[in-house]
Amino acid sequence: MTSLGLQSDGCRLxxxxxxxxxxxxxxxxxxxxxxxxxxxPPLGLSGAPAKSVLLVGQAGAAPWPHFLRWREQQPSTITNPLDSWSRQVIGDVAEAFGARAVSPSDKPYLPFQRWAMRAEGLKPSPLGILMHPQYGLWHAYRGALLFEDEIALPEHGEAVHLCDACVEKPCLKSCPVDAYSRAGFAYQACLAHVRGGNGEPCRSGGCLDRNACPYGTEYRYPPDVQAFHMAAFADP
Incomplete structure (x- = not known):
C-alpha cells in the first residue's frame, strides 16, 4: 500500500x-x-458521513512489547488495557492525519469483520477467526481510520482461503470439550472448561484448536500473549 495516497484537507498524503x-x-x-x-457509513471527524475506511491491526505479536511498555506506566487497576492502548495509539495517528478513529468495541458495534473481509478479501475459518493466507489465524484488527475523502485503492481479488485445502481440519479436533464444530462455537462449554480444573493447558498456552492450525505458525502468538487473551476471555 505504500505507493498509494489519499486526499485529506487538500494535501496528498x-x-x-x-x-x-x-x-x-x-x-x-x-x-x-x-x-x-x-x-x-459511520460519521467522519467533522460529523459528515465518512467516504472511506482504513483498517488497522496486527500481524503476529508485533505490538506486544510496545503494549507492555505502555502498561507499565498505567494504574494496575486499569480495565481492558489492550483495548485502551489501541484506542490511544490509533487515536493519535487519526488525529495526525485528519481521520476519526473507531474501535471494534465501540457501541453500537461497527461491522469490523465485514469490513475486514471486504478490505482484504478474507473468509472466516471454522473457528470464526478470519483466515489470512500469510498470517493464518495469528492476526487481529485493532481499529480503523475513517476519512471524509475517497481513497485511491487498488482492486484486489479474493485471497486464497487456506481452509479450503485443509482436509483434516485439526482446528475442530483438538479441544477436549469440542468447543468448535461445524455447528458453531459452544461458548459456555469452552468457558467452563477454561475456568475448570482441566483448563490449565488453555489458560497458559492458548486455545488448543487455534494452535492446531498448521498455517501461519511463524506468526503464532507466544504463550504469554495467548495466556493474556485467554485470561481476558475467562474473566471478562
Missing part, C-alpha cells in the same frame, strides 16, 4: 506516512475501501 506512524507501535494497515453511495 502517502500511505507510507500512515504506515510509519503505526509501525512505531507494531501496528500495520490492513487494507481499506471506499463506501458505496447507497451505504450508510
Amino acid at each position: 502517502g500511505f507510507g506516512d500512515i504506515e510509519e506512524a503505526l509501525a512505531v507501535h507494531g501496528l500495520v494497515l490492513r487494507g481499506g475501501f471506499n463506501f458505496a453511495t447507497d451505504e450508510a
